[in-house]
Amino acid sequence: MTVTLADVAARARVSPATVSRVLNGNYPVATSTRERVLRAVDDLDYVLNGPASSLAAATSDLIGILVNDIADPFFGIMAGAVQTEIGGPGDGSGRAGGEKLAVVCNTGGSPARELTYLTLLQRQRAAAVVLTGGAVEDPAHRAAMSAKLAKLADAGTRVVLCGRPPLPDGESVLAALAFDNRGGGRRLTEHLLSLGHRRIGYVAGPLERTTTRHRLEGHRDAMRAAGLYGDAGTAGGAGTAGDTGTVGKRGTAGEGSTAGGGRPAHAGDEERLTVHGSYDRSSGYDATVELLRREPEITAVLAANDTVALGAAAAIRDRGLRIPEDISVAGFDDLPFSVDVVPALTTVRLPLFEAGARAGRLAMGKETPPPGGIATIPAELMVRGSTAVPRVG
Amino acid sequence: MTVTLADVAARARVSPATVSRVLNGNYPVATSTRERVLRAVDDLDYVLNGPASSLAAATSDLIGILVNDIADPFFGIMAGAVQTEIGGPGDGSGRAGGEKLAVVCNTGGSPARELTYLTLLQRQRAAAVVLTGGAVEDPAHRAAMSAKLAKLADAGTRVVLCGRPPLPDGESVLAALAFDNRGGGRRLTEHLLSLGHRRIGYVAGPLERTTTRHRLEGHRDAMRAAGLYGDAGTAGGAGTAGDTGTVGKRGTAGEGSTAGGGRPAHAGDEERLTVHGSYDRSSGYDATVELLRREPEITAVLAANDTVALGAAAAIRDRGLRIPEDISVAGFDDLPFSVDVVPALTTVRLPLFEAGARAGRLAMGKETPPPGGIATIPAELMVRGSTAVPRVG
């Protein structure tokens, strides 16, 4: 019932081997026979058996993309960009060429699922794997990931990191494209400082994530450089991975707003003015409520990303405060909606599409990796209406 | 170098068949041998060869999801929901169970790419295919799609439509989950009418798309029912697919705003107050500019979807008009950001996640299809701040 290569060969009066060569186009074949074969393919409506050819050739047409959540445009944009590079031109002939298929894997940020998906992709003999988003900073998980990626690489799978910092022992990784989260966080903070803000609340992402840590570190670096936060802060700047190691859920408990509002700032603000949450809207809302409870004097709120900023803005408005007159708000990522909210969101633009496209090219072997396999993708400050000089008094 | 099933069998001192049975868990195996096998698997770090097992079993672990654009949350949410149902619980054991992988295919709305991807999925012997988004209303393409889907179904692939109207000859489709776009468009318009609006501009989606047509028809039905638009309108209501058949790009040319502003409305408004564009922000902006040029008297703008509404709102503001005091704006879909824009967007909520999850279950064979294979998913009107009574005069 199902037509095979042999059927095509019979109809074209050639050997199966010849048909295979025509279909894969990797080998010289006389034009006349090629045409005969192609005609037979059309006549018989033949479709190659992918699993069979993958088995024989020990490779597949699949490229895995690991994302936290494909419903989040942050990841959707990168995933879409990867596809533009791995899916062929789509000539519309109905006949398929050398295009690869994207297997999108939602990890939800869970280390276990991340590993499971890598195994699944290994099982599929994926041609490449693109890992997006920040990594979880658990040493055990990092080790497990390195081991897994090494196995994948051994099996011929190209591994590319997109928007994720390089691994310590990254020899199995073809290329790592890392966003300049720290620089972005710093510039955003410097922007607020230059406007005159001194008491700035920070709604951070989940603990133990590189993205969270880097953005926060950039922020704190700028605060410290400005003489705020004193110099007695916690680890921070050095970039060691262990500093948030065993910390559980903290922050929401709150230590009461014992501080007065007189002096510009003091050591300890660093902790008090930071609240951690997840990368979603409601988390931004809740964290901002908590921030305002702890320190009603803040004149600005920096959010972990644009989505969180949306929640933060809602909380501020619900409290009857105006943006930016009473409180400035800023996000991170510059997602498409950010320019359209009112007031337009000041944020840090990450070239998500460009990064994803580059990752896709790397995954296809169409582009040579950056020197050392590592590239830092710049993050650009976008100043818009949601930030302004602080209210007086 | 690469460890195979036979290696595991040897180490566990059983036959390859037994190892296979343990791994697939579809067959009774003594607990003691199972444990022995599992230990050997761990010891050897064995990973099943997917292509090989797909070849032998004539099925695969892949489920295709066709979307217009994965970067658009409309599709991202559905795709993510599908995954929650097809990816197993992810027990974290590192060992993979019966979970399937999602192959996300960006068609960009192109019929040719849609077909190409279906061929690619057929080649992979996908276990199921979920098609999302509106269909293109070209008879030739419809026929080609039907044929292709029939072949897929023949080969044992389950075909599910999610947010896409059923095909005329849908016997090869397991289930079609269609959004009530027409009802949503109608209720949205009735809402505006009840507020007192009479001159309503409509920023429609691309021509020849079912989604575009249905939403627009719902709108026009309501207008006509209210006695606006006269009764001499074009085809509309019946739901025949041919009515936009050969129309090219129209609308942006504009026929000049020759009409006065005196009477409430007249036949011909139907065309004049509708501008087609694509489903993106800038298209909404441009279309709204055009709408305001044609008819400065409009008091409300209905957008094809929320993203378009964002662009429309920007155009209105740039013109110095206020929302909703001068002009009301409404969208469609109720994407996550819609509640957070200012003013919050009146829109029609589509249960994208629920629909995607159901499609996923259907694709997995975990849920029985609705009677007749067709289900209409309700669309709920969400009244928020962006619509209000029209300005007087």
Added chain:
DNA sequence: CTGTTAGCGCCTTCAT
């Protein structure tokens, strides 16, 4: 419950 035996459909040396 477990082992044996055939392929699944294709690619790929090796000849010619």
Added chain:
DNA sequence: ATGAAGGCGCTAACAG
């Protein structure tokens, strides 16, 4: 430039 033949790694009857 083309044909012939073996095997990729696994599953699915069929025995026992």
